[in-house]
Amino acid sequence: MRTIRTAAAQLGPIQKAEERPAVVARMIALLDAAKREGATFVVYPELALTTFFPRWHHEDRAEADRWFEREMPGPETRPLFERARQHGMAMSFGYAELTPEGRHFNTSILVDGSGAIVGKYRKVHLPGHVEFDPERTHQHLEKRYFEPGDLGFPVWRMMGGILGMCICNDRRWPETYRSMGLQGVEMVVLGFNTPSVNSQKGGEALDKRMFHHKLSLQAGAYQNSTWVVAVAKAGTEDGHHLMGGTCIVDPDGEVVAELAGEDDGIVVHDCDLDATLFGKTTIFDFGRHRRIEHYGRITGQVGVELPPE
């Protein structure tokens, strides 16, 4: 057994007016709670330090820079890194990254038990749109405020296993899991901020959206024989509702731990990385079964190419 006792640390809503130090204090409280339950690894949501700001349209994009971090850790996030280091706990969380060159990414990091940042991922599959869209029930301007990630889907050796990250909408794309599965990933961690209303299909029920969320996680886990840890920012931010659905999926595709509700909270599970071995050496032994000579369209074309009429 190679077990990582993992805490999925959900955050309730963060209002626009809530400042980073207050959010960091909430994250530290969850870290302490995870420590009390013996967890060695804590996973927080996407854009954990702020409200889900892509719902707000700024004509001048620079106005949105207030939601971005110019350094990590910075003065406001250092207390979280300090506390994790004291506990000897590893962690992952997401934030909006503004690079010294002025580039904007939706980013997550892996931090080891010494407080060192050992991995960085930048969201590849940005949902939403660039310009204000009056047709939508609400705005989802990720394509306005971020550029697509430029780091691919790397994995890292950590805590005796092989870990990878993705973010929110990435989880709906099988390419995400497969890119990491082809590097032997044993645990994929991800955070999400998912509006409980489909901005282009107001009548879609919340249970349908929760179904799609879990379906994507479970298929990705099963088809790559990996753990998947998915953590929500949930609840109502300035009148806009984000769904919950924080859960841990085992390499057989089963949801084995789940957090009810939409508040700050943790759910802890002993994730045995050796449980990934059966699938990886039998039905999903890629080396024996994959036929890349027939997959050319997956990397050869971006969009749909219809057959001739």
Next chain:
Amino acid sequence: MRTIRTAAAQLGPIQKAEERPAVVARMIALLDAAKREGATFVVYPELALTTFFPRWHHEDRAEADRWFEREMPGPETRPLFERARQHGMAMSFGYAELTPEGRHFNTSILVDGSGAIVGKYRKVHLPGHVEFDPERTHQHLEKRYFEPGDLGFPVWRMMGGILGMCICNDRRWPETYRSMGLQGVEMVVLGFNTPSVNSQKGGEALDKRMFHHKLSLQAGAYQNSTWVVAVAKAGTEDGHHLMGGTCIVDPDGEVVAELAGEDDGIVVHDCDLDATLFGKTTIFDFGRHRRIEHYGRITGQVGVELPPE
């Protein structure tokens, strides 16, 4: 609405001793039943004409040629084609194909309402093994008796829509659906023969295997916004049990029709191909959202390449 009233036509077990004319008579009975329910398209299982022979080890592979078809239609299958033509019904079914050049494939075809074969698919993802394996609870010798398909994952315009095929184990591989999704597929049809016991994990429960089956279909449907019609050969063949699980999945990933039991039978559903449009033009608008520059491993490597130690 572009509706195809589709019948998923499950076959119960076919014993080794059962000759093709008897099987074809059963298939015709299902065709007639589908006609009575107003269906215009009938989907039968993988290897619909014979028992699931890859469970039987022949030291001399040529002995297995008795399970293969050298022509399609041939004298024994022509009555099925005749009846379908009389009904003006399209159909798809699977069979073991022996080509004039002596090549062996696990094949399925699309036949239009005039009785013409308009599409052929040869199974790409062959499960199982080549040599007799005394460690297994039963043999699964598809890699012995077939070579991997050489036709890729084509789609065809038919009945006002875009249809594709895959077979059994193909359904567990997201590359299968994506390859067709990138050609705008609106309905994927597939047959399967799935032992209810995992030959390498005897303790795996039937409900777990049914879960994996549906999970794969549902994720493939949702993530490509396509209908998926999956049809079992089920029941006990010469002491070996095949699971059922015949079902139709809508482009939202929901199982909308399902057949209980393990006998010959049909389940009919009006599949509206226009229901695929919402997903294809929003969250899974591939042209807007896919980032092929980061998918290189999917076609660039067959098996796992671990990160450096």
